[in-house]
Amino acid sequence: MRRVTFKPFILPLLLVICTLFYYFGELVDWAAWDILRRNFFYGVHDVHRLLFLAPIVYAGYTARVRGAVIITLVSFIIFLPRAFFISPYPDPLLRMVIFTVFAGVIGYLVARLRNEHAKYKRAETAMVSQRDRILNIINGMADGVIITGPDQRIRFMNASMVKDFGEGVESTCYKHLHKFDEQCQDCKILSVINDNKICHWECRCPDDRIYEVMAAPFTDTDGTVCQLSIFRDISQRKSA
């Protein structure tokens, strides 16, 4: 989310523009600018008041709940002279209060929405940094780590595994590790994923290296249950 920098002049500027527009008819009368006299500025000011939604929503967006409340109350104070002394129309105070409550609620909701968005972004950043940390740990391991999906396609290989077998993410495990065209006869992936079992076996590769494999179920970030396997090279131990 793009960071919104605080610009202290924008809100007062918006409020001044809205206030001038709201009292423009009275301003024209006071300054005797007859050329600017229009009926629009002397009617019911419910439409004119809508302009105040701009500073209230902007305050909710930039200054959050407190800003929305403050600017709503400031707008209310700006409305008061018309409601008390100027408006010849029925129930000016009631119409003004209804609008203020309506605008305040909108400003509050905008502020809440932005707070929630900021909170979500913080949580996402924390999750990504935690994931990166775990990936660094896994990549630093001497043993190979591989995550295989239920479709037997490799989703992740750590640095040790890539060094031993080459990059093989998205290819099938039997093709990449054993050069087979179909799955191994003693494949345990379904047993690991469906039965939630931890399996342990020895795996001989085409180049005669022997690995001790430990596989356990693992739920990936998309919710798919996968197989997490740890490969330990035991070729030297076996030959001795």
Place this chain on the structure above:
Amino acid sequence: MNLDWIIRIVLFGIVHWILAGIMLNDLSSRQKVFGRRKAPWAIVILVIPCFGSLSYLAFHPQILNPDQNQHNHD
């Protein structure tokens, strides 16, 4: 005094006390204020309905900066 004016005064009072509460809360947690002394600002906010709070807001627009509020008002 008729009911209409009582309602107006009550409404004005409600707005004044909400704004005063927000401004006094900010004043108490702020370390530096315009004019250096907090007491005159507290008196202005409390004694001059609405316009005291508005003048405090005009001199301390940082109150609307959420980042500033998080950093304990320097």
